[in-house]
Amino acid sequence: MNRKVKFIDLGLIDYKEAWEYQEKLFREVIDKKLANRNRPPDEQEFTGNYLIFCEHPHVFTLGKSGAESNLLINSEQLQKRGISYYKINRGGDITYHGPGQIVVYPIFNLDYFFTDIHRYMRTLEEGVLHTLTEYGIKGQRLNGSTGVWLEPESLGKARKICAMGVRSSHWVTMHGIAFNVNPDLNYFSLIVPCGITDKAVTSMEKELKYMPDINEVKKKLKKHFSTQFDFIYI
DSSP, X not given: OXXXXXXXXXXXXXXXXXXXXXXXXXXXXXXHHHHHTTSOGGGOOOOOOEEEXXXXXXXXXXXXXXXXXXXXXXXXXXXXXXOEEEEOSSSSOEEEEOTTEEEEEEEOBGGGSOSOHHHHHHHHHHHHHHHHHTTTOOOBXXXXXXXXXXXXXXXXXXXXXXXXXXXXXXXXXXXXXXXXSSOOGGGGGGBOGGGOSSOEEOOHHHHHTSOOOHHHHHHHHHHHHHHHHTOEEO
């Protein structure tokens, strides 16, 4: 079993450029998996696993199950504010990406881990939960929703700190999570985040009342993902 993962930090990168890069790796892994079906056992080739970290300039992305009505401004206003907008092939509704938010794209061959998308998503959440714990923030899950929340069951207080939307084909994953470290939360007022109208969005900076070092958060998140998925970096 190939429990080795290549870590890639793309830094601040245009959303479309990162999406195309994901698609390239995603297709390479799938193509190799399909080719392996026609090879004898001693000629099988390991496929790659990749964990991509990045940040994006201001952009809204709408998942394939999302409603366009959850974008609250028109194309002219998007252009005026310098915000990109893409309809994309992940699950979920609309979300925002911007500087100060760690976006994580795992390109994993789940044959090497576990072929269970529900467990995969819960394991991603677990990495974020453990990272928040290191800063004294109590992250939790919200029944019926994905991502990581604070005070999810408290009326009027529930707020999301990490959103999630994934795609999987042939047990290969792409897209992933958006973890709010210190983004400008005002951008979330221009959408109905994840299609949820009665809950707020927050960040580590807002909860801690200071700006955490995003590179330090990345290191902790990277560590917890390797622990939760039981892999090593190459």
